[in-house]
Amino acid sequence: MKTLIINGSPRKNGFTAALTGRLRELLDGDVDIVETYRAKVSPCMDCRYCWTHPNCVLQDAMQDIYTKIEAADNIVIASPINFAELTGSLLSWASRLQLYWVAKYIRNEDLWSGKNKYGAVILVDGGGGLKDIALGTAKRLLREMGAKFKDFVYFSGTDENDPLSDETTLNGLDNIAAVLNSAVR
Ligand SMILES: Cc1cc2nc3c(=O)[nH]c(=O)nc-3n(C[C@H](O)[C@H](O)[C@H](O)COP(=O)(O)O)c2cc1C
Numbered sequence: 001m002k003t004l005i006i007n008g009s010p011r012k013n014g015f016t017a018a019l020t021g022r023l024r025e026l027l028d029g030d031v032d033i034v035e036t037y038r039a040k041v042s043p044c045m046d047c048r049y050c051w052t053h054p055n056c057v058l059q060d061a062m063q064d065i066y067t068k069i070e071a072a073d074n075i076v077i078a079s080p081i082n083f084a085e086l087t088g089s090l091l092s093w094a095s096r097l098q099l100y101w102v103a104k105y106i107r108n109e110d111l112w113s114g115k116n117k118y119g120a121v122i123l124v125d126g127g128g129g130l131k132d133i134a135l136g137t138a139k140r141l142l143r144e145m146g147a148k149f150k151d152f153v154y155f156s157g158t159d160e161n162d163p164l165s166d167e168t169t170l171n172g173l174d175n176i177a178a179v180l181n182s183a184v185r
Pocket residue numbers: 009010011013014015016017079080081082083084085124125126127128129130158159
């Protein structure tokens with residue numbers, strides 16, 4: 001089992017990292033974590049090279065990440081909520097998923113047929129309590145990577161509390177791990 005976690009937090013030891021670290025311990029198989037703030041991935045320039053070629057012209061760290069996305073059985077998007085959305089860094093990183101959108105809708109290729117990837121989302125915020133926009137975006141990005149959304153954890157209130165001390169959040173991570181570890185798909 002291979003799981004790829006995309007972490008959109010700027011803080012190396014922040015709450016998103018704490019939750020993804022916990023999930024990593026619960027998951028079977030190989031787990032890779034990409035931190036978008038440190039990954040050195042340029043944003044899509046809409047050059048449209050991929051409209052006529054099956055790859056991205058930008059030669060940077062995303063080339064290796066494309067390979068990981070394609071090989072993954074599970075993909076997890078984890079992010080702090082910034083102004084009700086996923087972080088800007090995660091969205092900038094995600095612009096490179098345009099490669100997959102173009103494959104499907106411009107070049108009419110079915111990249112994900114026969115694959116059965118599962119997807120999950122982890123969101124934290126200071127206490128605003130507004131998850132729907134960020135969750136909707138994360139689900140959309142999972143779809144671009146061929147992953148079926150299965151479950152999410154959302155902790156609102158990091159200004160006051162540690163999500164790792166919250167039983168509902170810990171149970172939520174257990175539930176995500178149980179789904180992602182399932183061999184029958
Ligand atoms: C630029 C910025 C925007 C933020 N916007 C929101 C927000 O809209 N709602 C909210 O509840 N918290 C907001 N926060 C707080 C973060 O979501 C919160 O501190 C989160 O726990 C940080 O996660 P991390 O520890 O993984 O980096 C914002 C923080 C920053 C820096």
